[in-house]
Amino acid sequence: MLNNLTHALEAGNGRHSDHIARDGAGNGGHNDRATRDGAGSGGHNDRATRDGAGSGGHSDRITRDGAGNSAHSDRIARAFADKKSLITFIMGGDPDIETTEKIILAMNEAGVDLFEIGIPFSDPAADGPVIQAASARALETGCTADDLFAMVRRLREKITAPIVFLTYANSIFVYGKEKFMANCRDAGIDGVIVPDIPHEERDEIADTCQKYGIAQIALIAPTSRGRVEKIARDSQGFLYCVSTLGVTGVRDEIRTDIAEMITRVREVSDIPCAVGFGISTPEQAREMAEISDGAIIGSAIVKIIAEHGRDAPKHVREYVQRVKSAMLG
Amino acid sequence: MTNGKFGQYGGQYVAETVMNSLAELERAFAHYSQDASFQAELRELLQNFAGRPSRLYFAEKMTRDLGGAKIYLKREDLNHTGSHKINNVLGQALLAKKMGKTRVIAETGAGQHGVASATAAALMGLECEVFMGKEDTERQALNVFRMNMLGAKVHPVTSGTMTLKDAVNETLREWASRLNDTHYIVGSVVGPHPFPLMVREFQKIIGEEIKAQVRELEGRLPDAVIACVGGGSNAIGAFYDFIADKNVRLIGCEAAGHGIDTDKHAATMALGSVGILHGMKTYFCQDEYGQIAPVHSISAGLDYPGIGPEHAHLADIRRAEYVPVTDAEAVDAFNYLARTEGIIPAIESAHAVAHARKIAANMPGKILIINLSGRGDKDVASVANHMGVNL
Numbered sequence A: 001m002l003n004n005l006t007h008a009l010e011a012g013n014g015r016h017s018d019h020i021a022r023d024g025a026g027n028g029g030h031n032d033r034a035t036r037d038g039a040g041s042g043g044h045n046d047r048a049t050r051d052g053a054g055s056g057g058h059s060d061r062i063t064r065d066g067a068g069n070s071a072h073s074d075r076i077a078r079a080f081a082d083k084k085s086l087i088t089f090i091m092g093g094d095p096d097i098e099t100t101e102k103i104i105l106a107m108n109e110a111g112v113d114l115f116e117i118g119i120p121f122s123d124p125a126a127d128g129p130v131i132q133a134a135s136a137r138a139l140e141t142g143c144t145a146d147d148l149f150a151m152v153r154r155l156r157e158k159i160t161a162p163i164v165f166l167t168y169a170n171s172i173f174v175y176g177k178e179k180f181m182a183n184c185r186d187a188g189i190d191g192v193i194v195p196d197i198p199h200e201e202r203d204e205i206a207d208t209c210q211k212y213g214i215a216q217i218a219l220i221a222p223t224s225r226g227r228v229e230k231i232a233r234d235s236q237g238f239l240y241c242v243s244t245l246g247v248t249g250v251r252d253e254i255r256t257d258i259a260e261m262i263t264r265v266r267e268v269s270d271i272p273c274a275v276g277f278g279i280s281t282p283e284q285a286r287e288m289a290e291i292s293d294g295a296i297i298g299s300a301i302v303k304i305i306a307e308h309g310r311d312a313p314k315h316v317r318e319y320v321q322r323v324k325s326a327m328l329g
Numbered sequence B: 001m002t003n004g005k006f007g008q009y010g011g012q013y014v015a016e017t018v019m020n021s022l023a024e025l026e027r028a029f030a031h032y033s034q035d036a037s038f039q040a041e042l043r044e045l046l047q048n049f050a051g052r053p054s055r056l057y058f059a060e061k062m063t064r065d066l067g068g069a070k071i072y073l074k075r076e077d078l079n080h081t082g083s084h085k086i087n088n089v090l091g092q093a094l095l096a097k098k099m100g101k102t103r104v105i106a107e108t109g110a111g112q113h114g115v116a117s118a119t120a121a122a123l124m125g126l127e128c129e130v131f132m133g134k135e136d137t138e139r140q141a142l143n144v145f146r147m148n149m150l151g152a153k154v155h156p157v158t159s160g161t162m163t164l165k166d167a168v169n170e171t172l173r174e175w176a177s178r179l180n181d182t183h184y185i186v187g188s189v190v191g192p193h194p195f196p197l198m199v200r201e202f203q204k205i206i207g208e209e210i211k212a213q214v215r216e217l218e219g220r221l222p223d224a225v226i227a228c229v230g231g232g233s234n235a236i237g238a239f240y241d242f243i244a245d246k247n248v249r250l251i252g253c254e255a256a257g258h259g260i261d262t263d264k265h266a267a268t269m270a271l272g273s274v275g276i277l278h279g280m281k282t283y284f285c286q287d288e289y290g291q292i293a294p295v296h297s298i299s300a301g302l303d304y305p306g307i308g309p310e311h312a313h314l315a316d317i318r319r320a321e322y323v324p325v326t327d328a329e330a331v332d333a334f335n336y337l338a339r340t341e342g343i344i345p346a347i348e349s350a351h352a353v354a355h356a357r358k359i360a361a362n363m364p365g366k367i368l369i370i371n372l373s374g375r376g377d378k379d380v381a382s383v384a385n386h387m388g389v390n391l
Helices: A002-025 A031-037 A071-080 A097-109 A129-140 A145-156 A169-175 A177-187 A203-212 A228-234 A258-266 A282-290 A299-328 B016-032 B036-048 B060-066 B085-098 B112-124 B134-139 B141-149 B164-177 B195-203 B205-218 B233-242 B309-316 B327-341 B347-362 B377-386
Strands: A085-091 A114-118 A163-166 A191-193 A215-220 A239-242 A273-276 A294-297 B009-013 B056-058 B070-075 B103-108 B127-133 B153-157 B182-184 B224-229 B249-257 B273-277 B279-284 B320-326 B367-372
Touching: A085 A097, A085 A129, A085 A273, A085 A282, A085 A299, A097 A114, A097 A145, A097 A299, A114 A129, A129 A299, A145 A163, A145 A177, A169 A177, A169 A203, A169 B273, A177 A203, A203 A215, A215 A228, A215 B016, A228 A258, A239 A258, A258 A273, A282 A294, A282 A299, A294 A299, B009 B273, B009 B309, B016 B085, B016 B164, B016 B195, B036 B085, B056 B205, B060 B070, B060 B327, B060 B347, B070 B205, B085 B103, B085 B112, B085 B182, B085 B195, B085 B233, B103 B112, B103 B164, B112 B127, B112 B141, B127 B134, B127 B164, B134 B141, B134 B153, B141 B153, B141 B377, B153 B164, B164 B182, B195 B205, B195 B233, B195 B309, B205 B233, B205 B367, B224 B233, B224 B347, B233 B249, B233 B309, B233 B367, B249 B327, B249 B347, B279 B309, B309 B320, B320 B327, B320 B347, B327 B347, B327 B377, B347 B367, B347 B377
Parallel strands: A085 A114, A085 A294, A114 A163, A163 A191, A191 A215, A215 A239, A239 A273, A273 A294, B070 B367, B103 B127, B103 B182, B127 B153, B224 B249, B224 B367, B249 B320
Antiparallel strands: B009 B279, B056 B070, B273 B279
């Protein structure tokens, strides 16, 4: 048995090296998108390193341009270019699809830089009570991933900001990984954040994400000691920095040394870092954005939606405007 | 097995927040499973606190009545706290203590694992909190009271379907918010690696004892071993030592509730599909979008929409077979064993007894072992209710 365990550990390391090799090896298969979107930055092929070593060998460092490698990350990269990014999460289908769509449009007008849309799930084990309840409300209306793909397709005609799905692994896996990522690409989804796919399991969807040009956005937590380097190196789009232990939800105070977390990321990667979990006030958002590249607000907005239901768009807009001006402040 | 996988099943599908704690646990388990003094301490607890080895009892009247296979009952119901759960709990609580944890948390369905956890915590001086679906706290009120008596705090879980799967969700959330001093005693061969492997290692003593006992009594291996399967810890415990013995049939009995032609069941292998939940990839009862189905069983311990990843693998490679048993069949078997052998089985274990009754007649000259995973005192009220008797 000990042998098994040792093998497991060794094999884990092996897999890690595979990632580096593969990610460094080249990034084909998504140029169709770059062309269609006319992003034309061209920047995604030169994986220039920050330290400019130019050794020709594969470098440990990745640049913002090189962090992702297709149109998705061009859109995501633009969301972080020369500004602190305001990222918002809402649950798709809460209280219903029409209202979700209106809320996103309202937030777009209020200056949100990147949208996270949750796919409702029966067993959201990484979420606190607020988002659990939102998930349950959305499921109650019969909201499915297909409804959300259709909604994003409509939104894409009006919104240039990046849109990512925040979803549990099962929603991708049971739907069919290929079909899910193909639909993401067709609808204009730029990335996925899957809280229950840690680095050790990233191969579950890595190839499929790569194939369809969908950024696989990773998370680091205050407990990620010794893991930040490998996670940051493999993250695409941006890195989601979880501010506190536990599950999603509003917190009075964030005690984690976020700046120290970001410093560790910066030692290996220039990938944008956005801080989430527990942020609710405009002041918290500003503080977090000051020491990182952006702030993610979820439960605080979901609470407003829970309170106002179909009247939520104007209330959310007003709230987001306050946060945005605090961050610009 | 590599990477915590059994074939394609298992894995570590959990939040980043807990990954280092899983690694810490994996290291500690690897270390202490080779540590002679830890093993001696655990053996001592299993013998003198839990009462191992449990007996292998020849069910003579049942054998005569069914007129086929010779039937033995592996009496896990005679363990301290009344079920096989104590085997795993003593191992994990001792490990938690060695790791310097001062607090344990656990999910529970029927309450057997919660009671066992509360017991081990009391013994070892650990703080203990148990998460239990609200519906289960009502149908297993006696076990809630037992846990309180043992000094544990029981949290009724009101999210989702308010049963075992929701209790697991809530315990995972609690663990993610307090990792430093807390160990999560997972109660079955489920959850992220290393839990399915570790729990199996702590439960495999059941099969090892069966093997030694049946050799002593019969001079040979049995022809079949039958166990009930929810998450599957008593089943994997009974099966594991026989996996290499290809002639021993391994049969897991899952809860078919009102029947597999209805939507009120927990028959994961019969009707489920592969998915990812609770840290593992395995079979789940779910819809085409991956929403986990509300499951049903008269037995709170089998009322779980998934199954341990090693069972999924054993089914894939056709080393074990999994059969559905309905509520009604389980209640019949519950009463049957009480009257035939003077043993009231847990309603979970009654599922295994029920299947043995179906196949024993066609197995003349064979030896069939039923893993009687727990005792049925806790179930008397719910069986009475099922029979329309008002206590």
